[in-house]
Amino acid sequence: MLYKSCNDTILPPIVSRTLSFLSQDMDIKINKNSTKYKCKKRFDFNSYTSIIGLIGNKKDIVIISFTNELLNALVEKLTMGGIISKEEEYEIKISASQEILNTILGNVLDKFRTDDDKMIDMTTPQSFFNANSRDKKVNTLSIDIDTEHGSLSVGIANGNLILESQ
Amino acid sequence: METFTPFVQKTDDITTDINNVAEKFNIKNNEVDFEIISHKTYYSHNKGKKQIVDISFTDEQLVKSTLEFHQEYEIKIQPKIRDTEFKIVSTLAINKNKTLVYLFIDPVSVIPLKNSSIKKMINYILKKKLRLGLFVDIFEPDLELEVKKFLKVLKTNNKLLTKYKMLVSSAVEPEQQSKSEMVFHYKRKKKRDSQEKYYAFKDELVAEYIKIKKTKGGRSCLGKYILPLKPDIVSSHNIEFNTESILIEENDNTINYYANFEGEVKYEENTLRIIENATDTEEEEDFPNRQLNILVVDDALIIRRSLKKMLEQLGHNVVAESKDGIESILDYVKYKPDLVTMDITMPNMNGIEAVGEIKKIDPDAKIIMVTSHGQEEMVIGAIKAGAKGYLLKPITIPKIIHELQKFSLRQEKKQNNSTLAVEEDDDDDDFFM
Numbered sequence: 001m002l003y004k005s006c007n008d009t010i011l012p013p014i015v016s017r018t019l020s021f022l023s024q025d026m027d028i029k030i031n032k033n034s035t036k037y038k039c040k041k042r043f044d045f046n047s048y049t050s051i052i053g054l055i056g057n058k059k060d061i062v063i064i065s066f067t068n069e070l071l072n073a074l075v076e077k078l079t080m081g082g083i084i085s086k087e088e089e090y091e092i093k094i095s096a097s098q099e100i101l102n103t104i105l106g107n108v109l110d111k112f113r114t115d116d117d118k119m120i121d122m123t124t125p126q127s128f129f130n131a132n133s134r135d136k137k138v139n140t141l142s143i144d145i146d147t148e149h150g151s152l153s154v155g156i157a158n159g160n161l162i163l164e165s166q
Numbered sequence: 167m168e169t170f171t172p173f174v175q176k177t178d179d180i181t182t183d184i185n186n187v188a189e190k191f192n193i194k195n196n197e198v199d200f201e202i203i204s205h206k207t208y209y210s211h212n213k214g215k216k217q218i219v220d221i222s223f224t225d226e227q228l229v230k231s232t233l234e235f236h237q238e239y240e241i242k243i244q245p246k247i248r249d250t251e252f253k254i255v256s257t258l259a260i261n262k263n264k265t266l267v268y269l270f271i272d273p274v275s276v277i278p279l280k281n282s283s284i285k286k287m288i289n290y291i292l293k294k295k296l297r298l299g300l301f302v303d304i305f306e307p308d309l310e311l312e313v314k315k316f317l318k319v320l321k322t323n324n325k326l327l328t329k330y331k332m333l334v335s336s337a338v339e340p341e342q343q344s345k346s347e348m349v350f351h352y353k354r355k356k357k358r359d360s361q362e363k364y365y366a367f368k369d370e371l372v373a374e375y376i377k378i379k380k381t382k383g384g385r386s387c388l389g390k391y392i393l394p395l396k397p398d399i400v401s402s403h404n405i406e407f408n409t410e411s412i413l414i415e416e417n418d419n420t421i422n423y424y425a426n427f428e429g430e431v432k433y434e435e436n437t438l439r440i441i442e443n444a445t446d447t448e449e450e451e452d453f454p455n456r457q458l459n460i461l462v463v464d465d466a467l468i469i470r471r472s473l474k475k476m477l478e479q480l481g482h483n484v485v486a487e488s489k490d491g492i493e494s495i496l497d498y499v500k501y502k503p504d505l506v507t508m509d510i511t512m513p514n515m516n517g518i519e520a521v522g523e524i525k526k527i528d529p530d531a532k533i534i535m536v537t538s539h540g541q542e543e544m545v546i547g548a549i550k551a552g553a554k555g556y557l558l559k560p561i562t563i564p565k566i567i568h569e570l571q572k573f574s575l576r577q578e579k580k581q582n583n584s585t586l587a588v589e590e591d592d593d594d595d596d597f598f599m
Contacts, residue, residue, distance in 0.1 A: 021560065025560045025562070078468055078471070079468070079471045079472055080472070080475040082471055082474075082475050088467065091467055092467050092468055092471065095466045095467040095468040096468040098466065099466050099468050099469055099559075102538060102559075103538055103559040105538075106538025106559065107538065107559075109538075124511065
């Protein structure tokens with residue numbers, strides 16, 4: 001079964017905010033050929049992946065997965081070219097991955113109100129390096145975004161998604 | 167205001183160039199008694215290999231700030247034009263009286279100079295209180311009006327800036343493109359678009375002005391106004407800000423002008439005038455413009471680093487970074503910072519609890535919450551615990567400046583009202599306007 005028949009209303013605002021975050025806040029050029037949503041039974045993970053769970057009526061898991069190259073560029077932008085030591089490189093990348101997802105999702109959260117007009121909540125982010133899904137048949141809806149510095153995938157999965165780092 | 171007299175001159179050497187500028191504009195010797203405090207040209211070929219070609223300076227701190235400031239610029243060449251990536255080519259020359267006499271901007275491309283780049287430079291100039299005239303040397307003739315527009319804003323904002331002249335250097339060899347051709351092309355383009363833009367601009371501004379009048383009950387007001395204007399409209403019309411409490415933020419389709427001030431809003435012809443009432447500038451300058459010792463509290467390393475860099479870029483000093491609420495209390499006692507930026511969701515002790523504890527130790531502690539959308543209820547909790555403001559992620563330098571300016575206004579209010587502190591309810595209103 002495809003993910004909610006691919007008529008999901010959660011992902012488009014997240015994708016929209018991701019695009020504006022990249023292009024406006026981070027000044028990263030988006031390549032135009034990346035606008036197709038993919039309904040699949042697996043998620044194609046890149047090097048650095050962060051997930052946040054939605055709490056409330058919607059119990060989806062929001063996934064963002066960056067290539068190493070793109071995350072490097074984002075870290076450089078966020079730290080304004082600040083020098084990162086080898087020791088803290090991994091920690092800062094994980095931190096950036098989490099914060100970006102947290103910020104993007106936080107910025108669109110008020111669009112996902114429940115039937116009684118309450119805002120839904122979200123979990124704290126979790127991150128994985130070279131993530132792997134234990135369940136090989138998780139329904140996902142996702143989109144790949146190509147940028148001048150590499151790509152990222154943004155998607156949602158049903159609540160059964162369990163990830164581990166390889 | 168001086169009129170602009172663009173002319174073509176190829177620029178190679180900064181010292182020769184300034185002498186040429188002086189000669190062209192009949193500048194007296196004492197007016198160009200300058201020191202080059204920063205001359206930075208760094209670029210990368212084929213990605214990644216950055217080289218600093220030349221840096222000469224005398225004032226270490228100023229140069230440090232300048233260089234950090236310059237790193238904000240990232241100007242990329244369109245691949246079709248040149249397979250080279252430039253970061254920034256710019257020069258500030260300041261004389262012995264800290265007068266900016268020369269500003270060199272070279273975007274080295276036909277890509278329109280981004281408003282944000284010039285704005286950042288102008289913010290820097292305003293912040294550092296650099297004064298008097300400046301020369302703007304740009305490589306692209308098409309940038310002339312863009313730069314001119316922002317110089318106008320600069321001139322309006324900085325009363326000490328009395329005159330400026332612009333030197334247009336063309337990347338094209340002078341013999342290939344004459345001065346008259348250059349000017350003619352530009353004027354023709356402008357005329358074609360102007361009428362349509364004028365009406366759109368006028369309608370939008372009048373609507374906005376009426377809204378302000380209705381909601382605020384008159385021309386004299388105190389508050390925050392957001393005037394969304396399309397960039398192409400802004401570029402061809404006048405907006406005069408006689409206030410330093412103005413912030414400019416760009417979105418994809420609009421530029422938002424945030425005016426947080428007490429004074430008048432006037433609309434006449436095609437000009438919106440925002441006029442701030444006279445204030446005691448010394449008092450106003452005190453909090454946001456002096457160097458603050460700041461404690462940054464956040465469990466996310468990337469946010470700590472990012473905030474530190476931005477605050478330092480604004481001339482402040484980050485005394486410590488704390489990873490959770492408990493650390494923040496210990497660091498507060500140890501460093502006694504002027505200001506704390508506090509994350510809300512953290513391990514061990516969250517930001518709201520930490521605010522409460524710090525306020526018990528020091529009731530005058532100044533704390534700004536750092537938060538995402540969707541945490542407004544938690545921000546209210548933090549404000550009740552004693553926080554004085556909040557920064558919404560993603561954090562940007564204009565947002566920080568804005569928040570610090572709010573402190574300034576509150577400081578002023580408090581000084582004006584010697585018997586009572588500003589009521590907490592008033593503060594709350596400010597946060598969610």
